[in-house]
Amino acid sequence: MTFLKLNSLRKHYGAVAALDGVDLSVAPGSRSAIVGPSGCGKTTLLRLIAGFDVPEAGTILLDGEVVADAQGQVPAHLRNIGIVAQDGCLFPHLTVADNIGFGLKTSREAKQARAAELMEMVGLDNAMLSRKPDQLSGGQQQRVALARALARKPRLMLLDEPFSALDTGLRAATRKSVADVLSAAGITTILVTHDQQEALAFADQLAVMRAGRFAQVGAPRDVYARPVDAATAAFLGEAIVLPATVKAGQAQSPLGLLPVDERDFEGQASILLRPEQISVDRAEGLKANGTVGEVAFGGSTCDTRVTLDGAGAFSFRLDIPNRDMLLKGDRIAISVSGKAHVFR
Amino acid sequence: MSATTDTRVLTAPRYRLPAASSWTLTIAVVVALLALLPLGFVLWAAFATGWDTAVQLIFRERVGDLMVDTILLVLLTIPICTLLSVTLAWLTERTDLPGARLWSWLCVAPLAVPAFVHSYAWVGFWPGIHGLGAGVAISVVAYFPFLYLPVSAAFRMLDPALEDQAASLGLAPFAVFRRVVLPQLRLAICGGTLLIGLHLLAEYGLYAMIRFDTFTTAIIDQFQSTYNGVAAYMLALVLVLCCFVLLGVEAGLRGSRRYARLGSGVARRTRVARLGRWKYPLLILPLVTAAFSLGIPALTLGHWLVAGGAAIWRMDEIGLALGQTLVICLIGGFATTAAAVPIAWLSVRRANRSSRFLEGCYYLASSMPGVVVALALVTVTVRVLLPFYQTLATIVLAYVIMFLPRALVSLRASIAQVPVELEQAAASLGRSPGNALWSTTVRLAAPGAAAGVALSSLGIMNELTATQMLAPNGTRTLAMAFWALSSEIDYAGAAPYAVLMVLFSLPLTWLLHHQSKKIAGR
């Protein structure tokens, strides 16, 4: 079942294609994340869904209703889509209570009551209701912005990099609480971010966007483990891509013979390993050996470059626990756990 | 050995305060005291007059009539100006109105036409025009740019994301404008209306020409009949009280809080409203505004220039007046800007309660009408400071008092753009604090200072009231010559002077337009 459906959306800014044919289906009550580097078109997509901009081609269906297509579009204020922007976008001339009650068309008392209720829901003290936005911290502003967007019980919630302005410590906590609140309210949510960790942690469905298109859409674990190409793999985390010859579920690679996730594929291919699949040992082993290159101390781990023996002197970097105390020039044995992913 | 080194270090000179700061503060305080002279004078006059005489001179029918006229003028002009300016600013900044950039400039250009030339132009067009209606109409075209400038700048500074946000919360476009845009324009509207209100109270020539009596025209009448008589003092007192009421109302409406811009998000390009089929009908508004504020002066001046022919270009007299005007403008402009430097620096680098208080003094002083400033300086110099009587120094002081905030605004903006670290870097390279300030901030703030000189010169060029009362013997500025000729209904002879004033002011208004864009883009 689909709650939001995007069909081949296109949008240009001048000669630059911000969106170059985007399709997406979002299930009701789900959490989707759209992740991609800056300028990939993800914010434009969000603005089209919200109704702030008009697509040049394609359709947007919300709950079975066409909200934008070639014929015209439903204006933003009639869509009932909530949005929480990067900086919260609170009205600076209004108090917190008035901000939260802004979209409500009820009596003043009802607005106050709803504001108090929402403040509790987003975990803020009711004493803050009479403050102006500039008297709140960044995290508090984001929570108020969420409360304001929730006040009208929107059909769909759009989160536009809402956590990126927050400190690292605050970010995870705020993300968690926002996710909990939205789940509790059962509101379908789309998060847009350039932070892959945030996207992976938040979403049921992950869409990786690049140059105005979706490179891959799927469950976060799947996309992480089985990306469609090397670029997608690299965007979602550290990727070790090796040349290999694949045959019968096995790949012959610079790291020796590795099991792969393709039974039927045969021939030359690139394979992907994630650093967490690799472990190293001081004693030289039988399978694959290498030499330690530059080591950059980074606290609990060391960013270490490893060069494999053999043809091509293939090298990659690993975060190796500090206790191993590897130094430049040390000889090491490398072993791999789990399967390698084959790019076809 | 090491003991010797220590001793040498200890003998290095020590300052309790950076020397520049205390010097600057001293000068700023002296300038503030000078600026407050007119206000002090009015208070002194009120005391010296005595209760009975004051009551007799203030609570009389004539003052009542003037009060009614003045209040009506302010109450009618300001709402019309606000409506007009906000609409024009919205059209030029936020819509796809054809030629928006041109219209935006044409909305500022009327400032190049002195208020009394507007009046002259209208009288040339409709000879019988007079009274309140005429006063309101001409005031609107002469002064609406004072509101258009800050409001259009505010439109540019608004974060469009807030409007998107409001739409996502279910507000229709007009409701967004009313509940999100207008409240954020409030500061700009308050500032602009205050400026217009003060001009309405202070203007002489505009109203004298169309026979509309305000406190200022009545004070001039009294001055011409009695020099600095008690009746003039008392009218000045009432006028100053009117200014205070305006200041108070504005402060009340503005509220104590400024709206901080939240977050660090980069402002998105503002969305342009599509006017669709309204595009051309809506062109009528800027068109009509420009016709009245620029077309009428242009037509009247053109008419008189043609009618007067070559005979009105008495180049010896016009040249002399032009020369004198330019000299006075330059001296006044430089003096005003120089006087603003200390307070501008203090208000940026030493922003605290006392520098804010000082700054407030300057604004308060400049809100005194020219006629009051002149009356005070005439009285003080003729009675106490005789060596300064009828000198350039005195009239320059009057200009400093009246136009200092213009220079201050430009200077402060450009000083604020110079990072204080530069001063510190210069100090760390061995410059004395004063030298460090001079070689960094002062140098880099030069464009702002130049703008300050230009803007105060613009004010001086079009100033009539105080100039007439204070100018040294033999002085004849363009404004004075224009006024003398047009008072004797020699409209043709006056035209070349008006044309010159407009021509010299036009580049300066362009600067104003440009500056407001720059401030908005910061």
Place this chain on the structure above:
Amino acid sequence: MTTSYALAAGAAVLGFSVLAFSTSASAQVADSLTIYNAQHEALTKEWANAFTEETGIVVTVRNGSDLEFANQIVQEGANSPADIFLTENSPAMALVDGKGLFEPVAKDTLEQVPEGFRPANGHWTGVAARSTVFAYDKTKLTEDKLPKSMLDLAKPEWKGRWAASPSGADFQAIVGAFLQLKGEEATAEWLKGMKTNFTAYRGNSTAMKAVNAGQTEGALIYHYYYFGDQAKTGENSKNVALHYFKHQDPGAFVSISGGGILASSKHKEQAQAFLKWLTGKGGQKVLRDGTSFEYAVGKGEASNKALVPLADLQAPKVEPSTLNNAKVTDMMTAAGLL
């Protein structure tokens, strides 16, 4: 910067002082005169240029209005930068004379002016004259409908039908003559009637222009505005005719424009020479042949041919030295006209 600032401040103080004294210094130049001029700028400019051409004495003119200057001179006292004071009307001269600030005018100068056109004490002298007139719209009023006397204008039938410029010294001089001729009570009464009946304009020429444009039926002003405009394009007076009240009516008042030398002047010799020239052939010729259309007052000097001769005006006898303008402005202030 301490030094730069100190330097800048020092330079500023120095500059200001130079400026402060430069103008008073220019007044110290031996062959120069400073005139406080309340006469029409154009007329005094003609006078000054002709005088400078003849004598080489440089003249600096400060323009203003009668009573403004009179009160200003009183306040300036011994420090007045002015050498000569020229007015449009007598009350301002009387005010300055009352404070003893005039230097007596040289005898040979006084002898050039008939007795009726200068005060008896000889502290100042008349240099020109102007007559009160009722300038009316000849398309609306016929001679039989004109006011017989200036007193009529305060009567109810003239409500809303006439104009004047009450803030000007000209009109205040007319009221001053009225006061001298009819006394305080009658004047107060008349001013009250005026307040209800008239429309205020700023400046006599503006008032005449209003008559011409049909905005009002008549204006109580001086005669020469009409002739001056007729001599130019006539565009502001083509519908206007002049009514002379005559019969020694207050409205037939002939106002004397005065010239005097200040006792504080440091150029008394040049100043005396100027007044002598002004009341003599040179100055009076400018009145006759120039564009001012004011009456010449010098003995044997003819006025412009276009004017009704001075002798035919049947003006009331008014002593110029006792016209009391302070009283007039007080009464006009009290009547709500100022």
